[in-house]
Amino acid sequence: QEQAASVEQQFAAVQETAATVDEITHSGAQISKRATEVIATAQATAQTSRQGLRAVSDTAKAMDAIREQAEAVAGNIVSLSEKTQTVGDIIETVNDISERTHLLALNAAIEAAAAGESGRGFSVVASEMKLLADQAKAATSQVRGILGEIQRGINTSVMLTEEAVKRA
Template identity: 95%
Template sequence: KTQTIGDIIETVNDISERTHLLALNAAIEAAAAGESGRSFAVMASEMKLLADQAKAATGQVRGILGEIHRGINTSVMLTEEAVKRAAAGKTRSDTTQRTIEEITAKVEEGAQVFQQIVTSTNQQQLGIEQVMQALHGIRQASQQTAAGTRQVETASANITQLAQSLMALAERYRH
């Protein structure tokens, strides 16, 4: 979706560049028309202003998209790290489970076996805490991505409104 938004931004940027050229040509024609082209010169000035605003807005949206891309990349890296930690936690959990089964079979060995159970349980607790920390990091990255998406939606709405204004202005000058 961010690629699609990027394509839309390129289209709006192209429209603003073309509008800018049209405004420049209109200003030249207005100057050539002399006194009778004065109102046309005002229109050309407004078209140039709108084109500049559209170009500035596309630059802002590009910046926001860049932030979103960075947020997504960070989120992916955090997710990969969380998966690795979860796999390590599973391995530790499996190891703990096997150890506990062996300890249960050898209960008569006494205090030494009891100490192994305590050690294994501590390792499992550390693994679970690491997984919880990784999940917390994923949640924060997801919240940042959601905030970035809302910013892109706002910027897209602004670009759409600006494009509609440009189209209305262009339509008005066609007639």
């Protein structure tokens, strides 16, 4: 009876041990499954991070290209501004010439009038010189107005380019 009781205890202990082993095996399988899921998630996260880094790098390169282009545009705008200044200087010279020509035409008209009949031909030339001087003066005024508009456009372009560079 003692031996039977001992065998029954041992049998119960073996069954309990077998149940524990089954639980441990089942837990191990669950842990392995979860570990596999964690590895897959970590790999997906790493892949997404690499894609994100590439996207950031590509964006930085694109922003550098935009900055370089904006700087090139700014350089062209400065060059245009300098050229409009040069054209303005030329217009000033043409305006001076037209004013002097106007005075010469006036003096020639006075001299032609003083010469009487023999100065009539000279009077026609003086009148034409005055007309040309007036036309030159009007044209320089128009060109000066256009240059002012161009300069305002250039200034606006400079500000827009600077803002674009800052945004980039």
